[in-house]
Amino acid sequence: MKFFVDTADTAEIRDLAESGLVDGVTTNPSLIHKSGRKFLEVVEEICGITPGPVSAEVVALDHETMMKEAEVLRKIADNVAIKVPLTIDGLKTCKALTSDGTMVNVTLCFSANQALLAAKAGATFISPFVGRHDDIGFDGMRLIEDIRLIYDNYMFDTEILVASVRHPVHILEAAKLGADVMTAPPQVIRQLIKHPLTDKGIEGFLADWGKTGQTIG
Ligand code: G3P
16 A cells, blocks of 8 residues: 655655655645645655655636646646546546546545546546544545445546545555555654554563673674
């Protein structure tokens, strides 16, 4: 499963990239606002940190203007993936962009039927938001299960990019269900590393090593 980092914080991306945990990056207008930086500049910097897909979202609501915004965004770098919302205009834009080889991430997906439409529109990635489902008392991972079944039934090439990830269990469940990609905030990715028994094991090994009176090198 590919790991994308859901942030526009370039310091965080650089830090995680050093450990090989960054296969791509997703941003959205809220994350750009949070970064406090100019949209095109921060996306360009991110594209230089990772060779993987970097999602940059259009903000227009109509197809014609989405295409104009996409033209600006895809000139930033070859690894820019254009993010469009799951609306009829977003699907039209998806179809047009993927038809000429541009990666498209269809976002704000909340139903398997929406995901089916995105695949038919040629989406590179579909972003079902599991956390926002959980936030209103539904089980977001059942959405992933349904999409995986439908995509496998018809051998769609669209990659399932599990988004709105809130905690490590979302990532575990996504991997068990066979999602292609997950995108998570840096702190959630870091939570995957930690286990109290690992910390306890290191402590015990070092205590016993200290008793040997030896050093390495
Ligand atoms: O960036 C897309 C998605 O991961 C955002 O999730 O619900 O944390 O805003 P959320």
